[in-house]
Amino acid sequence: MKKLALLATITLMGVSATCFSQVATVNLNNFDSNNSIMYMASAGSPAVAGPLNLNINVELLGGPSATQLQPVVPSSGGSAVIPLSAVAGFFDGGVGVVPGVTAGATATFQLLAFIGTDPSAATGAGVSATWTEATGSWNNAAVPPAPASGPVLNNPAGITVGGAAVPEPSTIALGLLGLGALLIRRRK
Secondary structure, three states: OHHHHHHHHHHHHHHHHHHHOEEEEEEEEOOOOOOOOEEOOOOOOOOEEOOHHHOEEEEEEEEOOOOOOEEOEEOOOOOOEEEEOOOOOOEEEEEEEOOOOOOOOEEEEEEEEEEOOOOOOOEEEEEOOOEEEEOEEEEOOOOOOOOOOOOOOOOOOOOEEOOOOOOOOOHHHHHHHHHHHHHHHHHO
């Protein structure tokens, strides 16, 4: 009986170790989606693929829901902040591990694009729309270790950094401007 209990315990420990070694993953690049990060020099100027000389970086946030987003860190380790690559407007950070998400489950993502290295203190920050997609599964405890892999990151198009936003005038402001012009004209 003791041998059977010991064998069951060892088997259960092996199964649970295998289950806990599976992590949710996604490719940390926008090459596959072909949606580049754009840059706008000033309000009203045309948006161009983000130039490399401006220190434009991105950070992908992910989690089980929009209220539980955390930085998606590359499986190889390192920073969650990824610079644009040698091709303007694109980034490649390898494969990222999505925190708090079960391997293969659907996760919520948000991509931050900004000028500088710190997303919280960056200038010209641009935030993409939040979207959901299925994650991949990677066994990070396999012996020998398998290379990390993940599904395509389906980031949305239209992420633009830079260019100060110019608010459009309201109807009331335009009306008051017209009334002022009318009064000035009547005085003359």
